[in-house]
Amino acid sequence: MASFGYTLLLIAVVVTAYTISMAVVGHHTRRPRLVVSAEFGVYALFGLLTSATFVLVYLFVTNDYSVKYVQHYSDRSMPLFYKVTALWGGQDGSLLFWVWVMSVWSAIAVVQNRDRNREIMPYTIVAMSVVCAYFLGLLVFICNPFETYLATAPTDGRGLNPLLQNPYMVSHPPTLYLGYIGWTIPFCFAIGALAHGKLDYAWIASMRRWCLVAWVCLSVGLALGGLWAYEELGWGGYWAWDPVENAALIPWFTGTAFIHSIQVQERRQMYKAWNMVLIILTFMLTLWGTMMTRSGIVQSVHAFAQSSIGEYFLIFISVVFVVSFGLLYVRRSQLAPENSLESVVSREFAFLANNWVLLAAAFFVTFATMFPSIFKWVKGEQINVGPSFFNIWMIPIGLILLFLTGVGPLLSWRKSTGATIREQFTIPGILAALTFGIFWFALGIEHPAAVITFALSVFVTSTILQEFYRGTRYRMKNAQEGPIDAFVTLLNRASRRYGGYIVHFGVVLMFVGFAGNAFKLEKEASVTRGHSVSIGRFDVRLDDLVFEDDGQKNMVTAKVSVFELGADQSKATPIATLEPAKWAYRKPEDQVTTEVAKLMSLRDDLYLVLGGYDAEVGTAALQLKVNPLVNIVWLGCAFLMFGLTIAIWPARQRATQPSPLRRLWPSIAGSGALLIGLMATVLAFI
Amino acid sequence: MSSAKIKILLSVFVITGASAYVVGDTLFAENAEHLTYFHNADVVLAQPEAMTGKRIRMGGHVEKGSIFQKKGTLEYQFDVRPVLAMVTHQDVAEKTLTVRYKGTVPDTFKEDAEVIVGGALGADGVFEAKELIAKCPSKYEAAKKEAGTY
Structure with missing residues (x-):
């Protein structure tokens, strides 16, 4: 066989x-x-x-x-x-x-x-x-x-x-693959167009949905990888800037740049050569990421699968580079823009800025991932870089991107007048300033990055709500429809635009979740049976330590009760019981797995790890973490999928469609099913 | 020169400038908070005086039978020996260095595992670790990477 x-x-x-x-x-x-x-x-x-x-x-x-x-x-x-x-x-x-x-x-x-x-x-x-x-x-x-x-x-x-026998580990690699390989198809079309010389918007138009699907697969794949790390690895985080994670993130940046800048080509016949560069880069970076994690050229704290295929990847990448950019050079005169940039206060410029920032992110993450190798080569000494190294640059880059998410879609093509800018940004601007004031001065939160994130999130969210509100109002007035009908028709008629807004809202939610990292609490404690330890608003009491054996593994479980402390830290109300555990498998090789226990809410996660125990005294060594807003990240990912489903749903002819609501239901059902699937996987682990 | 060419030149200039700045800033900011020197355990063993008190990361293998966890706590003590393939000081290649660590350990931390400990060598000759990362001797990490990479 x-x-x-x-x-x-x-x-x-x-x-x-x-x-x-x-x-x-x-x-x-x-x-x-x-x-x-x-x-x-x-x-x-x-x-x-x-x-x-x-x-x-x-x-x-x-x-x-x-x-x-x-x-x-x-x-x-x-x-x-x-x-x-x-x-x-x-x-x-x-x-x-x-x-x-x-x-x-x-x-x-x-x-x-x-x-x-x-x-x-x-x-x-x-x-x-x-x-x-x-x-x-x-x-x-x-x-x-x-x-x-x-x-x-x-x-x-x-x-x-x-550790790999986990539903996330089953769904994470194929989703990432679908994303990675999804980008290969538009790349092949780009090569086809370059080779033939028919370089109009036609091929991009027919590839638009592919790109969006590839993009959402890559995004969801990254999120699933984060969920796996969060659930299974027990260190309480979902992203560590590990080379393996970065390898998938780098093409995500260039891909995101591509799906934005092709809209400029569609509307204004500009950035043609640039779009070619972006799609070629995206494909090359998927290959590069594969090679980087394979060949051992990057040192990682993780053990890599070292194999000899790295050099073959290098050869293939070189071939792709020479052929693609060679073709691009030959066709350069046909890729000249048909319009020029008229103003920096225009949507095309906002998209260009978005592209530059995304490219800067791709460049920086690539550089930082390769940095230990470069350093060793230049200075002959070995160093390690941690997340703080990445955050120096990635936090400002992320904040600029978040800002552009709000600004870009509201600027007009060609040139925005002062009146448009006032009309579009007055309310969001005031709300953002208010948010900043409340968090910084009134609440006294002194995390600049987090407070700016919250302010920008309010800014972007209010621009989105404003768009939905104005669109619905306009339809209600012009088409004499009720509010719900008007809203649904809006989503249906301009599904690309409003789907895109929902995706943006998902991104905003993810940023809010990222900002929650600034308020993490962490504590280690040895607790004896009947005693308790408090962290943040939680009080955790060890009720019992249970030892079991099911033949396949030894299990030690700490049964704990969680209480919520009142404002004065005195009155405690019981809210849940949790069971963090440690399992020792007989096969393979006495593998130990830490079974994390979590108390999840939108506000925060209480994350418990059983680190050690003393059976005779009945003491458990617990690591306690409070991760604020972490679930908002996953919620944001769900919105991202929902918005994308709306954006790619084929728009059908008006005559065949009896009611707007009925026209939209497949898209709602589709994303509903996706959401339920995601939730079910999450719930299965609580 | 046409205005388009000027724009392109300007863009190239800005991009190269920004890239050079990032590269230079990270490469030559000597004592930057985010850079940690990495040494194999033999380097630390060979020159303990020079290493004492410096914040570094140290690589090595966990010596068999040396892991000790104070019962009911997260306090660990274990010995590491240099990773043979990277040894530069042959005279201490066989020696071990004691490490103290408090916190949760990764599931991959066990005897013989390759570990990276971050912290500093104390005056008493014991390495006080603030972080502990374990590579997996079996194939799980490899499998994870392979599965997740393409």
Whole structure:
């Protein structure tokens, strides 16, 4: 069975070669039938890789431990669910998964464009196939997931670490992949357009939704990674500026810049070359991120999977760089802007500023991630950088971005007059100033970054509310509709615009959550049975220490009651019981897992870790943390998904739509389902 | 020169200037709060006087059988020995250094694990750690990275 899988990969290599040659020959000899044949090559690749992926899953499910990859990442005792998802548990399988997703998305893109963008399709197909061929090459020659043991095969696998047997860890990698690979498709279209020379807005228009979907996948993937760290790793945070996290964040910056600046190209036929640069950079940075975490060129406090594929990535990135920017140079005259910037008080300039800030963020995070390596190279000494190093620059950058989130959408195209600016920004400006005053002077909170974040959040939120209010009022007046009908029609008619506002609101919520970090409380305490310890507004009493064993693991659980202290710190009302625990698994290798217990609310999380215990005396060593506003981050992510669903929902013709509410329901249902799914996963862990 | 060219030149200038500033600022601000020197345990063992009181990060392996946790507390004491592959002072390659730490330890902290401790060497020759990071000897981190990277 394993050799069958490998054979499928070999056939896939041949098919991509066929696809590339058919597309090139068909394009240059003007024979559309050959191009159609190339498209069938893309479908064939999809079929072959789907089969190969299923073969690997089958090997996992049937416990075929003669296959090295299966033996490394699973064992007999694992539930079926985790056996299937062990597919992306390691490098070789994740590469197969990567190229499989790539083939799925290529096939979808080709089907969608069977009747449109015909001129640019041949080279788009070539670009897709070259990317697939590169990854197939890695699979076939360097990291073959179907490699078997030559000697006698082991009877059981090594198992997947319990820390990875977690729903977040199952959903996080594929979501990130969808995002990463999602950006590859628009890149291929950009190459197709550059190669053919048809450089109008058409291809970007048909790729707009792709980009948004890729963007939301990457965003949600990052958030899920944060949730996993927060739930499972027990250090009480969700983001540590680790190189692995940064690798996914850097292309997110350039991708975000791209989805903003293509709107300028759509409306004003400007920034054409710039948009090309952004999409090429985004794709290159996804490759770069992959390489950075693989090749060992970046030292991390985490153990990296070191492997030899780093240099192959470097070669591929260089090829992508030379080809893409070479094409861009050749086509530079066709990418000249048709309009020029008329004023700095215009939406196109706000978008440009947004792009620059995002690019600065991408540059800085890349630099800071590489910094220890650069430092060692320059000074010969080894250093480590921590989150504070990143925060020096990322906090101001984030605040500028937040400000632009409020300003950009309200400025007019071409030039905003003084009257427009007064009309748009008077109320939000006053509200922001008031917020700043209240937090800084009245409440005496002396965290500049946090207070500015709150003020800017109020600013952006009020600009958004103002837009919704004015839009609804306008419709009520002009179309004689009731408020609800007017609101729903608004969302429906201008779904891109108002969906975008909801996404922005989600971003605002996330910033509010980030600002909560400034007010973290932390405490360590040894508590004896019956005694209690207080932190912030909470009083935590240890009721009991329980020792259990379920055969698979030893479990120590601290049963604690949580009380809320009154204003004078005296009257305590019981609000919950929590059970932080420590589990020691017998296999693999006496792995210990810390089971965090949390009391969640929108206001804050009480986060309890059982660090140690004394069974004889009945003492538990607890680490207590209060993380204010942390759940607002996840809520913001939900709004982001909801807004995006609205923004990409296809606008349908008016005549076929009886009621505006009915037109909107699929989008509401869709995002509702996503939200419920997310909540359910969260709730499953409380 | 056309105004477009001036704009481009100006942009390039601003971008390079800003980048150079960030690079220079971080690279040459010697005692910046956010930079921590990293040493393998043998460097600390070889020159304890020079190292005493300096805020550093130190790498090493947790010596087998040396982990001691004061019961019912979060106070740990353990010995680290230098990471062999990085040793520069051969004479102390086999020695160990005692580390004291108070706080929760990562799940990956166990005997033989590669750890990084952040803190300073005390006058009594014991390393007082304020932070403790453990690399995983097994494949979990590797697997996490691999799974999360593409």
